[in-house]
Amino acid sequence: MKHLVTGALAAALAFGTTVPPAEAATAGAHGVAAGTVLRLTLTYPSSNTSGTRTVVLRCDPPGGDHPKAAQACADLTRSSGRFDHDPARNEVCPMIYHPVIAQATGRWHSKGVRFRKRYGNDCVMRSRTARVFAF
Incomplete structure (x- = not known):
């Protein structure tokens, strides 16, 4: 033998x-080239929540089960892989506290990623993360 x-x-x-x-x-483990594969999770910790939602985002080419994969990948590319950034100047969000926790784990252009941040509400989160967490 x-x-x-x-x-x-x-x-x-x-x-x-x-x-x-x-x-x-x-x-990677199955012969797939390492690139951008992210597991994105939104958690609403207050008592009257819609629970936890999780999607997979792939870039190069855009895919996964993220509903706006191409736009989310473009937003990440523009921000050099940063999830949180300054909001648009004309963005106005209500001052209603309904917290949401945004998390990302995985790989961005072959580099390990771990992101977690609590925002006051969905509007604030989307103003700071663009379409990355728009699911």
Whole structure:
């Protein structure tokens, strides 16, 4: 059996079926190139909530089950991968406290990501995160 495995390995090397080092460094568990894959979660901790919602966002190309994947990926690209940024100047949100916790875990352009922030309400969250958490 040892000779069979050694022979198969030698044949694979001879026919150039190895993965180049640059691709091997970015390959994921199933041979998929590492890029942008994020698990986005919204949690409403108050008593009268709609519960927790979670989606997957993929970029390069945009996909996953995020309803606005292309726009969310474009927003992240514009902000260099930052989830929270200054709100638009003309954005006015009601001063109603209905907290929401936005979380993101995963990879952004092959770099590990962990984001968690509590906002006063949905409007404030969306004004600071654009369409990334618009689901």
